[in-house]
Amino acid sequence: MTKAIKNIIFDLGGVLLKIDAQRTIRAFGELGLPELIKPGGWGYNHPVFLDMEAGKLSEHEFRDGIRRLLPRAASDQDIDQAWCAMILDYFPERIELVRKLALTHRVYLFSNTNAIHVRHFHQLFQKTFAHSLSDLFVKDYYSNEMGIRKPAVESFEYVLNDAGLKGEETLFVDDSNENVESAKKTGMSTIWLTPDSDLLSFF
Template identity: 75%
Template sequence: MKQQNQQIKNIIFDLGGVLLAIDAERTIQAFRQLGMPDLIRPGGWGYEHQVFLDMESGKLNEDEFRAGIQQLLPQQVSDEAIDAAWCAMIKDYFRDRIELVKRLSADYRVYLFSNTNAIHIRHFQGLFERAFGHSLSQLFVKDFYSNEIGLRKPAPESFVHVLNDAGLNAEETLFVDDSDANIEGAKKTGMNTIWLTPESDLLSFF
């Protein structure tokens, strides 16, 4: 691992934008076609409606989420249409990065921590199994999802939860994410970080 603390023993990866290609505009357009013009807050990424944050924090189950979406739409649509719009952002896995995770697992304890929800989990786990022939969870010592732990990045307490649950020391742990806000949250716990920008080559860091 280049230019990183030689004491690193653990690596925590984000999923969307790091291991899995995401195009938020596809979901924005899909919900717009269903009649919801405002999905993202003006001035940058962030959900306009609380129902999305509550879903990713585990405060809503799937049926409650869909019911909340129905209230934001001008007409009734099917559950399948809501799920399809919500999952439209999910594209394909970066195969070279998945292979990198497999190689790193020989020398480091590797984890996953993603802001996500039950509908997306079912979709991207199925996508992974069809592409690679085994479960996504097999790549990691443990995978952490915001809806399951009830905490979202970039809240520092979300990272503290992951560290404590996995029994990791922050100074021995590297966190990789494509969100600068999430990186700043992780830094507050004392973790080492890599901010993966669109111009970055993840493989070059290792």
């Protein structure tokens, strides 16, 4: 990492937090949800999921939207459990890396997520590390609060402008190549973290 980099923006799922989207896909399948899978099989390609991540739906509206896709009744708890099934646990060595980098850089979080997941992974972090996830970062950014999702270039511009950062002084780390390619358009340096990559080795 060059001396020109003063700021680092991390994605969450697949980077700092272990996720397995197939667990949620299977859980919704057990509730009777048809397969509405995005190309590549990572997640769902349906407005109810995409709009939830863009903050266009309340939790109640999201659950009702899911219920309309199901062939039988499902409780709020059933839906929340299926939706959060993908969230596993944190990479402890990567959390420690973020702590160390925060001593020398301004560190941020930017995640495509939703209110139900935010509550779940914050509780998980607090339970695991006995302090708030937000304490790791200068600021954490969530698509549902911003009203815009990655990979829209405007989402990266929002973060840079809100945080007062220069693209050429900022490194963005994500496990989605599509997100990384969009981030490059703002002038940021990037790391595309593949399943075979060792995040610590980049630093």
